Amino acid sequence: MANSEKKVRKALLGTKLGMSQVWDKNGFFVPVTLVNVSGNVVTAVKDVESDGYDAVQLGYGEIDPKKVTKPLKGHFDKAGVTPRRHLVEIRTLDSDEYKPGQALDVDTFSDGDGVDVSGTTKGKGFAGTIKRWGFRSYRRSHGSHRNERRPGSIGACATPSRVLKGKRMAGRMGGNHRTVQNLEVVSVDKDNGIIAIKGALPGAKGALVLIRTAVKGA
Secondary structure, eight states: OOOOGGGGOOOEEEEEEEEEEOOOTOOOOEEEEEEEEETTEEEEOOOOOHHOOOEEEEEEEEOGGGSOOOHHHHHHHHHHHOOSEEEEEEEEETTTGGOOOOOEEEGGTTTTTTEEEEEEOOOEEEEEEHHHOOOOOSSSEEEEEEOOTOOOOOOSSSOOOSOOTOOOOOOEEEEOEEEEEEEEEEEEETTTTTEEEEEEOSSOOOOOEEEEEEEETT
């Protein structure tokens, strides 16, 4: 993050619509994920003098004004925007080019731009070691006695007489924050506010995702 904070970054919040496919100039189809990014606004601008760092705060998503606390209502009123459900800060050196209340459209990104997309993966519930970690199953014959999907030994008895931290075991799978790096913006639909990004993105349909300028590509 230290390196990314010293560069110019662009970002948008959006809703994952699902996957589709497009054809490139060579006639090959490219799998893409469609993201609706309409409705992004700048809710605050921070600078070094007043806050100690340069950043832009984005707001996205509709919410009933009755469900907003009074401090947040004052925050949105100060920016001159209606309340938003989601807020996120993006550190960028060109924060002085943004103004509170400014709307950010889909043309923030262009075709061919490299982006990093963050979101929450699908929750899979409680899963065993084979599904969760890709363990190999045990043989199903010659006296295995229902050991096919068991994890096996999880440590020695005398030393260290405990299960070490980080041991891969059964547990809740999915529902984690993940970032997919160096994806490509295939196309931008200005009329509908939709960005088509090459490849798969974390999360289910309707999930919130954050699209940022690629850290490694910039």
